[in-house]
Amino acid sequence: xxxxxxxxxxxxxxxxxxxxxxxxxxxxxxxxxxxxxxxxxxxxxxxxxxxxxxxxxxxxxxxxxxxxxxxxxxxxxxxxxxxxxxxxxxxxxxxxxxxxxxxxxxxxxxxxxxxxxxxxxxxxxxxx
Numbered sequence: 001x002x003x004x005x006x007x008x009x010x011x012x013x014x015x016x017x018x019x020x021x022x023x024x025x026x027x028x029x030x031x032x033x034x035x036x037x038x039x040x041x042x043x044x045x046x047x048x049x050x051x052x053x054x055x056x057x058x059x060x061x062x063x064x065x066x067x068x069x070x071x072x073x074x075x076x077x078x079x080x081x082x083x084x085x086x087x088x089x090x091x092x093x094x095x096x097x098x099x100x101x102x103x104x105x106x107x108x109x110x111x112x113x114x115x116x117x118x119x120x121x122x123x124x125x126x127x128x
């Protein structure tokens with residue numbers, strides 16, 4: 001797990017804000033308060049717009065997010081929703097983000113699924 005965590009922390013294809021969108025979205029999906037609190041701060045510090053952070057924390061799909069960050073938000077929401085992504089939608093992700101970014105998002109969501117579940121299992125709560 002440590003190797004994966006180190007890779008995610010130093011992603012060669014995702015910017016810090018993009019990684020934080022994937023991490024925060026995953027933590028919210030798994031209802032992991034400790035991870036949510038920490039990565040909410042990290043996301044804002046990394047430049048994720050507050051409206052996007054608030055939407056994620058409120059379990060809403062961020063709306064009207066432009067450019068690559070918007071594509072990242074959409075792709076992460078689709079990954080966490082499970083099921084099949086329509087061919088046209090996947091083709092758009094592939095064209096605009098590339099397969100390396102899609103793969104990196106899968107790794108990030110998978111890794112932070114484990115982290116979120118572990119933190120919740122151990123009942124870790126954010127510091128007040």
